[in-house]
Amino acid sequence: MPLGSGRPATFFPAGSEIYAQGDLCASLYQVEFGAVRIYRLLSDGRRQISAFHLAGEMFGFEADKNHHFFAEAICSTGIRILSPSASHVVAELLPMALQSLVRAQEQLLVLGRQNAVERVAAFFLEMSERQGGLRQVELPMSRLDIADYLGLTIETVSRVFSKLKSKGVIRLPSLRNVEIVKLQTLQDMAA
Amino acid sequence: MPLGSGRPATFFPAGSEIYAQGDLCASLYQVEFGAVRIYRLLSDGRRQISAFHLAGEMFGFEADKNHHFFAEAICSTGIRILSPSASHVVAELLPMALQSLVRAQEQLLVLGRQNAVERVAAFFLEMSERQGGLRQVELPMSRLDIADYLGLTIETVSRVFSKLKSKGVIRLPSLRNVEIVKLQTLQDMAA
DNA sequence: CGTATCTTTGAGGGTAATCAAAAAGGGTGG
DNA sequence: CCACCCTTTTTGATTACCCTCAAAGATACG
Numbered sequence: 001m002p003l004g005s006g007r008p009a010t011f012f013p014a015g016s017e018i019y020a021q022g023d024l025c026a027s028l029y030q031v032e033f034g035a036v037r038i039y040r041l042l043s044d045g046r047r048q049i050s051a052f053h054l055a056g057e058m059f060g061f062e063a064d065k066n067h068h069f070f071a072e073a074i075c076s077t078g079i080r081i082l083s084p085s086a087s088h089v090v091a092e093l094l095p096m097a098l099q100s101l102v103r104a105q106e107q108l109l110v111l112g113r114q115n116a117v118e119r120v121a122a123f124f125l126e127m128s129e130r131q132g133g134l135r136q137v138e139l140p141m142s143r144l145d146i147a148d149y150l151g152l153t154i155e156t157v158s159r160v161f162s163k164l165k166s167k168g169v170i171r172l173p174s175l176r177n178v179e180i181v182k183l184q185t186l187q188d189m190a191a
Numbered sequence: 192m193p194l195g196s197g198r199p200a201t202f203f204p205a206g207s208e209i210y211a212q213g214d215l216c217a218s219l220y221q222v223e224f225g226a227v228r229i230y231r232l233l234s235d236g237r238r239q240i241s242a243f244h245l246a247g248e249m250f251g252f253e254a255d256k257n258h259h260f261f262a263e264a265i266c267s268t269g270i271r272i273l274s275p276s277a278s279h280v281v282a283e284l285l286p287m288a289l290q291s292l293v294r295a296q297e298q299l300l301v302l303g304r305q306n307a308v309e310r311v312a313a314f315f316l317e318m319s320e321r322q323g324g325l326r327q328v329e330l331p332m333s334r335l336d337i338a339d340y341l342g343l344t345i346e347t348v349s350r351v352f353s354k355l356k357s358k359g360v361i362r363l364p365s366l367r368n369v370e371i372v373k374l375q376t377l378q379d380m381a382a
Numbered sequence: 383c384g385t386a387t388c389t390t391t392g393a394g395g396g397t398a399a400t401c402a403a404a405a406a407g408g409g410t411g412g
Numbered sequence: 413c414c415a416c417c418c419t420t421t422t423t424g425a426t427t428a429c430c431c432t433c434a435a436a437g438a439t440a441c442g
Contacts, residue, residue: 113237
């Protein structure tokens, strides 16, 4: 049984804020359906998305009393808000924190040492894995979100998509759906 | 009283391995003196250092049973090895994990969205802060380590050092010592 | 003092960013 | 259902930043 099932979920329309940088950390959150982006901003507006959260995943715990990040619904999203003091939540804190840490560290390697093609390939594989390892991958986020997650520009992301498509590595049945055609090639590309 | 004080420390010479990727996670580690680098490798040898650990800091906890990273002593280093089951260690796990998460997420912003000058400036400020906020900062690591931490090449790191020096923002009393002369300028540069 | 390693500096090239515009998609109202 | 508009995405041309390759200079160590 998933954490907090039975509690009501709150609905967030696409683009709406779940919490902002500076807000008090009052709760934990679990995605019921939809998707969430976690990000920071530089003073000149540059944005780095540090994580996406998909259905079933939890987020919202931070080291400080106040949030250092923004959280927004990417699309229509249902969120369960959990009291952080509930014992069954407390028990999950450490595993969740470690999971987030692994993801962040994985992302450090991508941002620090991989080129554009490798970043996009790694992104497709990550999204596929998190959606059950299927070849049909849904991308709830825009190209701009993907760019800000991968440390690239939207144009570069688009160009790499086109390149992988023309090479027959992926297909794009629609803007927000990717089909992985040559899995092995994609894995090789991710280095 | 620091964690595990009274237990003997193990000595690691410069460059020696503390644990390797794939090793079982058997312990937690606390730096007594010296410094440690935590890193991953890509198959072609590209290296990303995800963290440095200085005196007093702990490391070695991971989400999996096996280490996903390498840990090496940067210079002559003393390490206390702690049993992860000791109650006073267990109590520290969550705060430590969250602290590591914050650092990793901070680094994501640097690697994803900042240019070479901003990265180096942020690095100096981070090292200064972690050494008590002094203007005299010691760099136990080589230029190559710094480059692999900041996602740059050694040449670019060296050029930025020279540029900041020529602008009078920093002084370099020796290779491994930096003096922050114009703190405000450095902070502005870090964006 | 000599050698090996690390760091700095220089020249040139490549990848991704920027600037710009066309194309595609999505939503609304007629 | 279709036409229109606005937003997102794609594609193209050019620029800029950082990487690569190369060599000189500095530092550490035996």
